Amino acid sequence: MLTPTEHADETVPLVDANAYRLDVLDTHGQILASTVTDRAEAQRIATHSTGETVAQDAEGVITVVGAATNMGPRTHVLTPRRSGTPQTLTPMERADEMARLVIAAAQQDNACVVTGGLVDTVMKLNADEEPGKANAVSVRRLIRARAAAEGVRVILTDDERYWAIREQLHHMDGDQVHALRDSIADGGELDPRGHDRVLVNAISARLSRRLPPHRLNGAEPVSISLWHEPEPDGVGSLPECADYPGVAEALDVLRAAQVPVATFPGRKMPWREWHSPQGPQGAFVSPHCGRTLEVAWFIDGAHDERSMRTGSTRTVRAARNQALDDVAGAFDRAGWKVWRVESNNTQTRRALRVDVIPPAAGEEPPQVITEEEAEADG
Known part of the structure; x- marks a missing residue:
């Protein structure tokens, strides 16, 4: 049974609920919008003013009839959402909450710019919610x-x-725009910018002899990049590992000893091209555990003998053994701690990788350990 109150500024007591679902209805009772509000906001809505009628039923649902909005009188319905009970959002509530999350992400991490990529990313991150x-x-x-x-x-x-994009290009001088166009052309078919028709058309319009539209005058460009840059190559290590402690120093040791380092192309390569002389060749550094770094040796895109034909194994094994010996010698001469990780499952010597730690005071480790001992130490 509804209990109406009609005195202005009278507060309707709320039931024990942490949040309320707010439904906004038109004069025909159709829901125009739904959202989730906290207790304080619900209390403000329930404190009605002149011209409004508030009613509360036995379940604690509050109905505010005649609420003043910028679109005219509306009906607000506050439904308590008690903790401890499973909550199912309505489609409008889901969209409302997701819009709030996307806008918050834009304000915090994307320079107050909402892009299609940001919407997709936030929705994927919350796919299970x-x-x-x-x-x-x-x-x-x-x-x-x-x-x-x-x-x-x-x-x-x-x-x-x-x-x-036109706004960003408008604030770049001609040399910068020409350099961007040439960079895209040099990237060829593998550069994602070359397949971005919006970007290509914007650059063409910027470099044309036509006068810029008036809408660009005084326009403030966004500070984020609006196109996908080509992935950088990983020279000696993955780009995301470049700032890991010791990685840069390890690459300096290898270069000082004239040890070649492998390059992982940022572009996608076909499997046959990767596992060929065009694939990664040389030493590659990866973080392992703590201050320990792993140094593997790539030959034709592979750092071990798996999936290789038996006839090629002997030649590759000898070459990798010698190369990893050179790697270990370079780090040993530079004062690093060195572990040679080798397999004990083959009749002939088979070096797997070299584990190194930057110079520090401590007990000298053994010079040669098995793969199982290396895993146990990690």
Whole structure:
């Protein structure tokens, strides 16, 4: 049974709930929007003003009839969401919460710019949660509706992206734009920028003799990159490991000893091209555990003998053994601690890798250990 109150500024007591679901209804009772609000906001809504009628039923559901909004009178329905009970969001709630998460991510990590890639990334990160099941179209519509109030810029369509790129190119001088175009041309078919028609068209328009549109005058470009740069090559180590302690020093030791280092191309390579003389060749450094680094030796894109034909194994094994001996000698002369990790499953010597630690005071480790001992130490 509803208990109405009609006195202005009278507060309706709330039930014991941490949050409320707020549904906004039109004059026909159709839900226009839904969201989740906290107890304080629910209390503010329930404190009605003149012209509003508030009613509360036995379940604690509060109905505010005649609530003033910028679209005219509306009906607000506050449904308590008690903790400890399973909560199922409505489709509108899912989209609303996901839009909030995307806008928060843009404000925190993306220079207040919402792009299609950011929306997809945030939705994938929350795929196992209720908001992650929201309809992508609804999410984008809500983001657009809130963009001005939240102070974010929305770049979701190709047209929006084109003009955002034009703004960035407009603030670059001619030499910089020509250098960008030449860099894309040098990348060939494997450069993702060459397949980005929006970017290519924007560069062509910028380098044309036509006067720039008036909309570019005074426009403030976004500070993030709006195109995918080609992946950098991993020279001697993966790019994400370059700042790991000791990796740069290890590569300096190898180069000082004139030991070749392997290069992992940033572009995708076919399997046959990778496992060929065009594939990685030489030493490759990877973080292992603590301060320990692993140094493997790549021959034709492979760092071991697996999947090789028996006839080629003997030649490759001898070459890798000698190369890893040279690697161990280079680090030993530089004062590093060196472990030679070798297999004990073959009749002839088979070096697997070299583990090294930068110079530090401590007990000298054994010079040769088995693969099982290396795993146990790790």
